[in-house]
Amino acid sequence: MVTIKLFGSLRLKTGFKEMQAYASSVSEACALLARATGHDKKEFKNCLFVINGKQGKYSSALAEGDELVLMSPSGGG
Amino acid sequence: MSTKYGGYMGKVLKINVSTREVTEYPWSDEERRLFIGGKSMAAKILGDNLTSQTKPFSAENLLVITTGPLTGTGAPSSSRFNVSTLSPQTKIITSSNCGGNFGYYLKKAGLDGLVIEGRSETPLWLHIRNGEVVFNDAADMWGLKTGPAQKALDERLAAENGKPVKNGKLVIGPAGENQVLYSAIISNERVAGRGGTGAVMGWKNIKAITASGNQQVRVAEPEKMKALNKKWFKYLRSHPLTGDQLPRLGTAGLVSTMQMNGQLSTKNYNYGRYDDFELVNGETLAEKYNIVNKGCLTCPIKCARTVEVDGKPVKGPELETLGLLGGGILNNDLEAILKWNYELDELGMDTISTASTLAYAMEAREKGLWDNGLAFGETEDISKIWEDIAYRRGIGDELANGSRWLAEKYGGKEFAINAKGLELAAYEPRRAVGLGLGYAVSNRGGCHLNGGYMILLEGLSMNVDPQTPHGKPDMTVMFQDLMEMVSAAGQCLFTTYAFFPPPLISKPHAWYTRAFCKAVPVIGPVLRLLNKFPGMLCFNIPVVFNQSKALKYATGMPMNFGKFFKAGKRSYTLERHINTRFGIRRKDDSLPARLTDVPQIEGDEKTRVPLERMKTVYYHARGWTQDAVPTPRTLKKLGLAGLASYKETCEAFRRGEFQDKPAGRSAGAGKEGA
Ligand code: SF4
Numbered sequence: 001m002v003t004i005k006l007f008g009s010l011r012l013k014t015g016f017k018e019m020q021a022y023a024s025s026v027s028e029a030c031a032l033l034a035r036a037t038g039h040d041k042k043e044f045k046n047c048l049f050v051i052n053g054k055q056g057k058y059s060s061a062l063a064e065g066d067e068l069v070l071m072s073p074s075g076g077g
Numbered sequence: 078m079s080t081k082y083g084g085y086m087g088k089v090l091k092i093n094v095s096t097r098e099v100t101e102y103p104w105s106d107e108e109r110r111l112f113i114g115g116k117s118m119a120a121k122i123l124g125d126n127l128t129s130q131t132k133p134f135s136a137e138n139l140l141v142i143t144t145g146p147l148t149g150t151g152a153p154s155s156s157r158f159n160v161s162t163l164s165p166q167t168k169i170i171t172s173s174n175c176g177g178n179f180g181y182y183l184k185k186a187g188l189d190g191l192v193i194e195g196r197s198e199t200p201l202w203l204h205i206r207n208g209e210v211v212f213n214d215a216a217d218m219w220g221l222k223t224g225p226a227q228k229a230l231d232e233r234l235a236a237e238n239g240k241p242v243k244n245g246k247l248v249i250g251p252a253g254e255n256q257v258l259y260s261a262i263i264s265n266e267r268v269a270g271r272g273g274t275g276a277v278m279g280w281k282n283i284k285a286i287t288a289s290g291n292q293q294v295r296v297a298e299p300e301k302m303k304a305l306n307k308k309w310f311k312y313l314r315s316h317p318l319t320g321d322q323l324p325r326l327g328t329a330g331l332v333s334t335m336q337m338n339g340q341l342s343t344k345n346y347n348y349g350r351y352d353d354f355e356l357v358n359g360e361t362l363a364e365k366y367n368i369v370n371k372g373c374l375t376c377p378i379k380c381a382r383t384v385e386v387d388g389k390p391v392k393g394p395e396l397e398t399l400g401l402l403g404g405g406i407l408n409n410d411l412e413a414i415l416k417w418n419y420e421l422d423e424l425g426m427d428t429i430s431t432a433s434t435l436a437y438a439m440e441a442r443e444k445g446l447w448d449n450g451l452a453f454g455e456t457e458d459i460s461k462i463w464e465d466i467a468y469r470r471g472i473g474d475e476l477a478n479g480s481r482w483l484a485e486k487y488g489g490k491e492f493a494i495n496a497k498g499l500e501l502a503a504y505e506p507r508r509a510v511g512l513g514l515g516y517a518v519s520n521r522g523g524c525h526l527n528g529g530y531m532i533l534l535e536g537l538s539m540n541v542d543p544q545t546p547h548g549k550p551d552m553t554v555m556f557q558d559l560m561e562m563v564s565a566a567g568q569c570l571f572t573t574y575a576f577f578p579p580p581l582i583s584k585p586h587a588w589y590t591r592a593f594c595k596a597v598p599v600i601g602p603v604l605r606l607l608n609k610f611p612g613m614l615c616f617n618i619p620v621v622f623n624q625s626k627a628l629k630y631a632t633g634m635p636m637n638f639g640k641f642f643k644a645g646k647r648s649y650t651l652e653r654h655i656n657t658r659f660g661i662r663r664k665d666d667s668l669p670a671r672l673t674d675v676p677q678i679e680g681d682e683k684t685r686v687p688l689e690r691m692k693t694v695y696y697h698a699r700g701w702t703q704d705a706v707p708t709p710r711t712l713k714k715l716g717l718a719g720l721a722s723y724k725e726t727c728e729a730f731r732r733g734e735f736q737d738k739p740a741g742r743s744a745g746a747g748k749e750g751a
Contacts, residue, residue, distance in 0.1 A: 007333035009325040011360055048540075048585055050337045053350075058586060069337060073582045075318030075574045076533050077328025077396040 002062050004029050008072030010047065014039050026051070026060045029068055047072050080106055083297030084146030084631035085114075086187050092203065092210055094281055095136055095195030099210045102192045110634055111716055114145035114189065115565035116172035117648035119161035122192055123170050124655040125721065133165035133273075134256065134280045136195045142247070142286070143190035144180040145567020149294035150631045151306050153313055154569035156181045156374035158264075160247075164272040165280075166258040166430070166479055167498040167522045169656045171272025174564050176373035177264040179288065182245025186290035197282040202230065207290040215284040222423040223250040223263040230287055244289040250425025252467040253279035257477040259430035259500075260467075263422060266381070266392040267373065270427035272499060272521055297633030305630060309623045310377050317583045318538060318574040323380040324370055328396040329359030331537060335400070338536040338543065339508040339677065339684075342501075343404035344453055345436035346494050346669075349505040349677050351404025357411045359396070366415060367393060378571055386419045394418040394428070400503025401432035406439060407454040420460055424467040430479055431466065433500035435459075437480040437493050438472075447487040491670035496523035497661070506668070506686050507677040509535035511549030513686030515557070518666045518695055518705075520652040526570055529556035533574065534597060538582050539590070541597045544683040548597050550695035551604035558608075558645030563624055565648060576621050601694070608698050611646060614639035647715040650699065650707045654722065663705040666692060702737040 005018045014037040023029040026049050034041035047070035049056040062068060080087035089102040102122070112118045119141040131137045140162050147155040158180030164171035183191070187208040202215040213233075218226050226248040234242040245264065252260035253275030260275030261268045269275075296302045314320040322330055332354060335341040339349035355361065362382060368390055372379030382393030394402075394414055402414045421428050441447040449472050451462075465473025475483060480500055484493035494501050499522025506513030512535060515528020525532065531553055535543035560570055581590050607614065617626045617637050629636035653661070667673075668688055677684040696703055700711035709727045712718060729735055 007337075007358070007360055008330060009322045012325050012363055017360075046584055046586070048337075053337070053339075071334055071337060073317050073322060073538055073585065074326075074330050074334040075322050075538055075582075076530060076571065077331050 001064060002029070003067045004033065005067065005069045006033070006047075007069060008047070008074055010043060010070070010072035023062055023068075025062055026056055026058050026068060029062065030058070030070075033070070044070060080109060082106060082109055082146070082632040082634060083295050084150060084628075085109060086184055086189050086292060086294070088188050088208060089190040089192060090188055090205075090208075090210065091192045091194070093195040094193060094197040094201060094283060097212050102190070104189070109632075111644070111647065113562065113565040113628070113644055115143050115157070115159040115567055116161060116174065117561065117565035117644070117651070118190065119143045119159055119172060120170065120648060120652045120655060123161055123163065124651060127163055127170075127655070127658070129658045131163055133163045133168065133277060138163045138194075138277060140193040140274070140277050140281065140283075141190065142183070142193070144183055145565055146632050147627060148180045148567035149184040150296050150302060150627075151375060152302075152568060152627050152631070153306065153310050154373065154376040154378060154572050155567050156376070157564070157567050157569055158183060159564065160262055160269045160274045162272070162274055162277045164274075164521075165256065165276050166273040169497060169520075169522070169659045169661055170652060171274065171499075171521045173262070173269035173271045173274050174570070175262070175264055175267050175269035176376070176569060177245070177267035178374045179245035179247055179264045180567060181374055182243070182288040182290070184294055185292055186288040187292040188288070191286070193281065193283070196280065199282065201283050202285040202287070203283060204234070205286070205288040205290075207292065218284050219254065220251065223248050223425050224423055226250070226285060227263075227265070230285055234287065234289070242289050244287045247278075247286040248425075249275045249278050249284060250423060250467065252276075252424045252426045252477075254284075255467060255469045255477070256280055257426060257466055257469070258479050258482070259427040259434075261425050261427050263425055266371075266422070268422060268427070270429065271524060275425050296631050298630040302627065302630040305623060305627055309627070312620060312623075313377050313572065313575055316575040316579050319378045319571065323378050323571060323574075326359040326363055327370075327380045327382045327393070329362045329382065329394065329399055331396045332358035332399055332403075333360060334537055335504065340505045340532065340536060341400055341404055342494075342503050342505045344407055345405060345433075345440045345492055346505060346671055349508050353409035354404060356409040357399055357403035357414060359399070361411060362393060362399070366411070373569070376569065378569070380571060384415050386416050391419045392422065397502045398428040398432065401429060401436065405432055405436050405503065406456065408456045410456065413456060413459070417459060417463065420463050424463055426463070426467060429502055430500040431463070433494050434476055434480045434483065435462065437483060437489070438476060440492050441483070441487050441489050444489060446489050447483070491674075494523075494669055494671070496668055497665055499523045501525075504532050505677065507672055507684050509543045510546055510686045510691070511535055511543075511553060513668060513672060513688060514546075514549055514691040514695060515553050517668050517688055518553070518692065520649065520656060526560060527557070529553040529560065531556065534594075538574065538577065540585060540594045542594075545598045546687050546691045548599060548601040548604070550691045551601040551608060551698050552597060553695060554608050554698045555604055557649055558642055560645070561648045562641050562645035565644070566624060566628055568624065578621055605698050608646075609700070611639045611643040614642060643715070647717060650701075650711060650715055651717060653701065653705070654707045654712060654717065654720075654726070657706050658722070661705065663692065663696070663703065666705055702735055704736060704738060706735045
């Protein structure tokens with residue numbers, strides 16, 4: 001089981017915040033999110049990925065207990 | 078004095094509030110061409126009038142309020158105005174850019190700017206109507222908070238005219254009246270917050286300035302301007318940052334990104350991550366508290382939030398406020414931040430400096446340096462602290478002087494998080510070292526925007542290695558200069574985020590985005606060449622960079638990207654040239670030792686700001702001496718040889734007063750060496 005969290009404007013667009021799921025890779029997590037929200041997988045694929053506080057890739061593997069954060073692009077202030 | 082250029086009203090007024098004398102300030106077309114407007118124009122005016130002996134709280138100090146030529150032309154996000162003065166907080170010149178509608182109404186009143194000198198004996202409200210200045214007594218408004226003061230102004234204008242009068246307003250609150258060193262000027266809900274402009278206005282006994290009128294801005298090429306504006310609005314609305322992230326989340330949306338990157342200042346910059354960030358981030362603000370998105374006049378971005386405090390719709394907090402009054406003081410109560418943000422605006426105080434000064438005080442107590450009763454995470458009585466600061470009561474009287482002053486009295490300079498006396502925003506620079514350089518060298522003190530805002534590339538929007546110093550000094554120079562001129566033209570700096578073509582932002586894993594990010598650290602020499610010879614860029618950049626073309630259409634001046642860029646360089650160097658007069662040297666372009674000497678991640682030396690290394694390259698790229706003084710050659714190259722102070726500088730160089738080497742160690746030069 002991994003924890004998947006979404007931040008940024010995509011969270012407001014999809015209404016998705018967080019879930020616990022079985023996923024062995026970031027790509028699998030993106031597919032799960034696409035199914036859960038009805039949004040295109042590409043939108044999640046274009047997020048930045050952070051796994052347990054460190055930057056990850058679309059191809060990164062996930063292990064039991066990991067926290068995966070997806071962030072859509074952010075700008076300045 | 079009229080002008081041949083479009084975009085300007087052709088008139089600047091000088092108002093002496095001691096004698097109540099109003100004259101036209103001489104401002105020529107040559108000066109318009111060289112300094113454009115806004116902060117650059119204000120710097121020229123301050124430079125011509127302030128001497129090294131001028132004190133911030135003195136009749137000789139000027140409060141200069143300026144607009145840019147794009148204001149009133151229908152260009153997107155262009156209703157801005159600028160306030161500059163000799164800052165009581167930093168003791169060097171400061172500029173504060175503000176949205177709202179005052180800039181637009183000042184132009185409706187027929188003016189490009191106001192130069193205010195002297196000190197009134199009694200509280201004043203200045204009303205500018207179609208170029209005429211009316212001096213009104215403001216004794217009955219003195220003491221009012223900024224909301225009631227603005228309401229009173231509308232009521233008085235309506236009573237005098239028999240109907241409501243559309244107007245732009247500037248007011249100060251009790252903090253400005255009591256010369257809190259970081260007090261702000263408020264315009265509607267927008268804030269000219271930085272550098273203590275409100276304290277200077279308060280010292281001059283000016284409670285408010287209003288502007289109204291029915292004049293129109295003449296545009297040199299109206300059809301072309303209209304067509305460009307149409308495309309520009311469309312582009313900004315389609316860009317992932319200006320058309321999606323900022324409208325949806327405002328600047329508050331950055332909290333989560335900064336947290337993930339280790340860039341969210343936490344517990345007075347001890348750490349870069351705050352465990353409770355999800356309770357105080359932009360997503361929670363949007364989902365639970367935001368009622369409606371608001372924006373300044375003519376702005377398609379609409380980055381402002383509206384929230385409810387005590388059943389009343391008020392402006393929501395920006396990222397800096399969320400960061401510094403959240404994790405910065407270990408507070409996870411978002412409702413409290415909404416309330417404090419409102420209270421600080423009502424009192425007329427800069428939230429960044431207030432929050433950072435409070436965090437310093439909490440740490441000073443924790444370390445046993447100052448027994449002030451404040452502690453991280455203990456926030457029940459904070460509203461009372463704001464009032465104590467604004468009215469200079471009890472410990473508030475000392476807190477009102479800011480973190481630099483406090484550290485000089487109580488010690489702990491290494492954790493008084495300011496640069497040149499101006500407190501830093503909520504971005505932790507040890508995990509974005511280019512931003513660290515920007516904070517340190519910024520002309521107005523610790524400001525992320527005036528510092529070139531490298532963090533946009535170092536993790537916020539792009540993925541350039543945040544820990545490498547390579548390429549950052551040259552990139553910083555370039556960004557500072559472009560942002561300088563965007564601001565001088567009268568436009569919001571947030572439009573600059575759209576300089577990056579949408580695919581670079583929305584496709585972070587694409588090969589071209591990765592290639593761009595990898596290239597930045599190695600293209601320093603190329604950028605240096607462009608920085609040295611901006612004239613090479615004698616073209617306009619279509620779609621993503623409309624500012625130079627817009628200036629051309631609005632004013633009729635010959636303008637392209639290179640000229641625009643060079644005007645930014647001129648302005649940035651001019652500000653530094655003036656600050657040199659007030660003693661600013663390399664040693665002052667510093668950061669607290671916590672940020673330069675203590676790695677954020679224990680054992681990882683890369684997670685501190687290698688400041689001195691970057692400064693050496695930065696000064697070289699700027700054409701300043703290694704002691705941070707612009708050389709006569711650089712001044713001349715940038716068209717500044719006509720300044721009265723140019724000759725003095727040449728003579729000082731001849732006498733050997735300015736050496737091409739550092740005059741002393743920076744405060745932050747400890748571990749890495751000078
Ligand atoms: S982006 Fe925000 S601050 Fe800038 S002009 Fe628009 S609403 Fe105002």
